[in-house]
Amino acid sequence: MTERFVLSRQIEFNHCDPAGMVFYPRYFEMISATVERFLADEIDYGWTTMGASTGGFGTPMGQIDVRFSNPSYLGEWLDFSLVIKRLGRASATFEITCSGDGKTRFVCNATIVHAETGGGKSQPWPDAARTRMTRFLDASEDPEMRTPA
Amino acid sequence: MTERFVLSRQIEFNHCDPAGMVFYPRYFEMISATVERFLADEIDYGWTTMGASTGGFGTPMGQIDVRFSNPSYLGEWLDFSLVIKRLGRASATFEITCSGDGKTRFVCNATIVHAETGGGKSQPWPDAARTRMTRFLDASEDPEMRTPA
Amino acid sequence: MTERFVLSRQIEFNHCDPAGMVFYPRYFEMISATVERFLADEIDYGWTTMGASTGGFGTPMGQIDVRFSNPSYLGEWLDFSLVIKRLGRASATFEITCSGDGKTRFVCNATIVHAETGGGKSQPWPDAARTRMTRFLDASEDPEMRTPA
Amino acid sequence: MTERFVLSRQIEFNHCDPAGMVFYPRYFEMISATVERFLADEIDYGWTTMGASTGGFGTPMGQIDVRFSNPSYLGEWLDFSLVIKRLGRASATFEITCSGDGKTRFVCNATIVHAETGGGKSQPWPDAARTRMTRFLDASEDPEMRTPA
Numbered sequence: 001m002t003e004r005f006v007l008s009r010q011i012e013f014n015h016c017d018p019a020g021m022v023f024y025p026r027y028f029e030m031i032s033a034t035v036e037r038f039l040a041d042e043i044d045y046g047w048t049t050m051g052a053s054t055g056g057f058g059t060p061m062g063q064i065d066v067r068f069s070n071p072s073y074l075g076e077w078l079d080f081s082l083v084i085k086r087l088g089r090a091s092a093t094f095e096i097t098c099s100g101d102g103k104t105r106f107v108c109n110a111t112i113v114h115a116e117t118g119g120g121k122s123q124p125w126p127d128a129a130r131t132r133m134t135r136f137l138d139a140s141e142d143p144e145m146r147t148p149a
Numbered sequence: 150m151t152e153r154f155v156l157s158r159q160i161e162f163n164h165c166d167p168a169g170m171v172f173y174p175r176y177f178e179m180i181s182a183t184v185e186r187f188l189a190d191e192i193d194y195g196w197t198t199m200g201a202s203t204g205g206f207g208t209p210m211g212q213i214d215v216r217f218s219n220p221s222y223l224g225e226w227l228d229f230s231l232v233i234k235r236l237g238r239a240s241a242t243f244e245i246t247c248s249g250d251g252k253t254r255f256v257c258n259a260t261i262v263h264a265e266t267g268g269g270k271s272q273p274w275p276d277a278a279r280t281r282m283t284r285f286l287d288a289s290e291d292p293e294m295r296t297p298a
Numbered sequence: 299m300t301e302r303f304v305l306s307r308q309i310e311f312n313h314c315d316p317a318g319m320v321f322y323p324r325y326f327e328m329i330s331a332t333v334e335r336f337l338a339d340e341i342d343y344g345w346t347t348m349g350a351s352t353g354g355f356g357t358p359m360g361q362i363d364v365r366f367s368n369p370s371y372l373g374e375w376l377d378f379s380l381v382i383k384r385l386g387r388a389s390a391t392f393e394i395t396c397s398g399d400g401k402t403r404f405v406c407n408a409t410i411v412h413a414e415t416g417g418g419k420s421q422p423w424p425d426a427a428r429t430r431m432t433r434f435l436d437a438s439e440d441p442e443m444r445t446p447a
Numbered sequence: 448m449t450e451r452f453v454l455s456r457q458i459e460f461n462h463c464d465p466a467g468m469v470f471y472p473r474y475f476e477m478i479s480a481t482v483e484r485f486l487a488d489e490i491d492y493g494w495t496t497m498g499a500s501t502g503g504f505g506t507p508m509g510q511i512d513v514r515f516s517n518p519s520y521l522g523e524w525l526d527f528s529l530v531i532k533r534l535g536r537a538s539a540t541f542e543i544t545c546s547g548d549g550k551t552r553f554v555c556n557a558t559i560v561h562a563e564t565g566g567g568k569s570q571p572w573p574d575a576a577r578t579r580m581t582r583f584l585d586a587s588e589d590p591e592m593r594t595p596a
Contacts, residue, residue, distance in 0.1 A: 012330075013330060013345055013350070014470060016465045017463065018201060018465060018467045018521060020267070021209070023461060025178045025181055026174075033310050048372055048373050052168050053167030060168075061173045061217055065214030065215070066213055068209070068211060071267075074346055075344070075346050119219070162321070162479060162480075162499070165315065165500065166312075166314065167311065167314045167372060169316045169501070172312060178461045182459050196460055197522050201460070223316060316494075317499050318565070322507075329472075360514070360515060363511065364510065365509070366509060415466050416468075417518045
């Protein structure tokens with residue numbers, strides 16, 4: 001059965017815009033944090049381990065799309081729930097659903113590439129990381145979905 | 150002939166991540182700034198005018214997708230070039246291309262909705278704003294493209 | 299005895315700069331979050347309650363100073379520990395110490411003013427909020443310390 | 448005569464909080480950008496040149512204090528005006544005044560340290576950089592002012 005990774009976050013003043021709602025670029029920081037904690041805490045292959053800051057491997061974003069359905073407000077707790085829709089040789093496509101209080105706020109599809117830092121070449125996932133990631137692979141994945149790498 | 154709106158920005162330290170490249174959530178702030186200046190400076194219907202902060206109308210993001218092709222580095226100057234791919238009754242889909250030094254960094258499609266603030270109902274664009282926006286409507290628009298509202 | 303309010307945060311990729319350390323403006327977002335949670339969770343007079351977003355009262359920053367002593371790195375857990383050094387009629391001066399792994403990262407003094415939103419006049423703290431705040435008043439406060447309002 | 452370095456910036460939606468004013472942590476990004484452009488454009492010793500991202504020298508913030516006097520709003524143009532109050536062997540204390548429309552928004556004093564990246568030792572400014580910086584040294588500097596390094 002597919003596991004899901006869930007990060008919970010409370011909406012802070014610094015996330016909100018003058019209209020009193022979450023400013024959508026802040027969601028991308030939360031999406032990044034969801035991927036960050038997933039790789040570090042569940043896959044045991046986080047950005048520190050892979051050397052994203054120090055010249056090793058990183059996971060640059062290849063493509064991302066988000067459909068927003070409901071606004072979010074100051075003080076709300078949101079869940080960012082991640083499954084893998086496609087696990088490529090050197091890439092992974094996540095579906096991240098953000099919801100709170102029973103309402104979906106957005107659904108995001110994001111494809112990261114496992115690559116040498118500094119804009120370098122893509123490289124296959126290490127075996128141990130790949131094996132751990134398969135637990136989060138959603139069986140209902142769309143076989144038509146295409147991703148880079 | 151279709152006009153383009155171009156915002157130029159220099160990449161600063163605060164945009165860059167530990168891998169030394171632009172951290173992709175920062176691009177969404179730049180995308181937001183591109184739409185902000187376009188609406189205010191070209192369409193004369195900016196967020197202050199429409200009352201986004203004070204309880205009037207705003208332009209929440211309905212859907213956004215970005216394909217990244219090349220990384221960007223500290224000190225580089227980038228152009229964010231906007232055309233309108235679809236102009237709906239109460240929405241607009243922008244294509245924003247980010248490039249610098251002859252290389253595309255990303256292509257973004259973003260659909261904003263003209264709506265009452267506070268998560269309110271969508272409302273038609275004012276006539277004057279719509280008229281000005283048509284100058285930026287790209288004739289090569291894909292007729293199949295669907296957007297909310 | 300003086301109570302302390304402590305917020306714990308893990309350093310994320312989005313907090314770090316190309317030198318691989320926390321980019322200091324991000325600390326101010328964490329300082330803001332510390333004050334935000336303190337007012338909401340301990341004083342029961344948070345920004346939502348006082349109407350900071352909706353036209354009521356807010357707590358604009360009057361003055362802030364920070365002395366940095368050690369850098370912070372990706373993945374570290376930091377504690378932001380708050381006491382009140384001075385409780386004015388319509389203001390409060392916090393001392394927020396940030397530390398992790400036994401090392402101080404910075405010490406911050408920050409004076410907020412309780413005021414009408416929109417740049418309005420300062421107003422006395424409500425009695426209930428003031429009473430709760432006194433539990434966090436540090437007895438060793440420097441009597442010479444001056445703050446606005 | 449003392450020269451001033453001035454950076455002008457327009458306040459964007461992403462800088463503003465739910466109270467409709469600039470969220471003060473965003474000012475620290477602008478302060479950082481002011482120092483960044485000053486060092487790169489006036490002193491010809493910017494963060495790229497000194498190797499802040501790549502393992503050379505950087506200018507971590509040692510101490511910063513800001514006194515806020517007036518709020519800033521969406522769309523306003525602000526000037527960030529920098530002079531040097533003290534030029535140490537391996538440090539520099541800037542006074543950065545932010546104003547717009549004839550009103551001061553804040554006055555900031557910030558001391559950076561010229562040091563090896565990665566939390567390394569402070570190192571004297573290169574001679575050429577020091578010479579260029581003296582043009583911005585404010586003669587009215589307070590001789591009692593003490594800074595680290």
